[in-house]
Amino acid sequence: MTARTIGVEVSCDGPDEQTDCPDSAAVRAAFTSMTAKQVRADGREDGWTTRRVPGHLRDMCPACRSHRLEP
Ligand SMILES: [Zn+2]
Secondary structure (H helix, E strand, O other), rough: OOOOOOOOEEEEEEOOOOOOOOOOOOOOOOOOOOOOOHHHHHHHHHOOOEEEOOOOOEEEOOOHHHHHHHH
């Protein structure tokens, strides 16, 4: 970690409900991204996905997303 986080942090919720992200990944947000919506847009450019599940959103980093696709 380098700079202090300004605004929101969108972190990976892991490949599934029971498993935390092995990398504890978080979206590298652009300097101008201050809201969760903006940060998630940054994440999508890096391959992150956001899934809507009952009650909340689950954010998934590219590593967990590909893990999830493996048989
Ligand atoms: Zn992850």
